[in-house]
Amino acid sequence: MDDEDGYFGESVAATYDESLAELFEPGVVVPAVDVLVGLAAGGRALELGIGTGRIALPLADRGVPVHGIELSRAMVDRLRAKPGGGAIDVTIGDFATTRVDGTFSVAYLAVNTIMNLTSQEGQVACFRNAAAHLEPGGCFVVEVMVPELRRLPAGQNVVPYQVSPTRCAFDIYDVATQATSSNYIDIVDGRATYTSTPFRYVWPSELDLMAQLAGMRLRERWDSWTGEPFTSESRQHVSIWEKPTE
Incomplete structure (x- = not known):
């Protein structure tokens, strides 16, 4: 891929929100934001792959300081153009390896973004990067499909x-x-x-092992942001791993 913005360059960013309009509905966004507000517990949030701000903007509106990491400048331009977008700090870079200053109460990856890393090594690096940014007791949250x-x-x-x-x-x-x-x-x-x-699909058990390699342990796994139990019939999951306090 020659575009410096990867696969989410200007041609994709220009219609990104419209093409995924169902993901911007309040019934989809609000439950995710509710969970993240609770996990932030008054602290800071780090979004890996912040995109156009679908989750970050309403999360910031709820009083949570949000910092984003994003490879695509075209996507960040769309974020900046939205009300409140200019107040969110964004670092341009690969979210598997890019570091930012400070620590966070919660780091998160929404809607299959972990799969944008197309190698197992990259996904493992992402877990380690998230853990390095978390304060003790902080949580890493991933929302991703179950391979079909x-x-x-x-x-x-x-x-x-x-x-x-x-x-x-x-x-x-x-x-x-x-x-x-x-x-x-x-x-x-x-x-x-x-x-x-391109993407790389990943199994829940594989993600748990990645978390262990990064020094984190599974705290919760749900079918969705509203907390339904994860079952063998679930087509997606929201998983929360915790960084130990000791």
């Missing part, structure tokens, strides 16, 4: 998830390497454009 391999019949590696007259969207899985990609065919005025973004 149960939807793959033998010999198939594609899972479609959106089909309309103007868009087809599908994930491609490589079960040998845990590599996946989200692929989009958009049709405008009879012309089609194709885009593809």
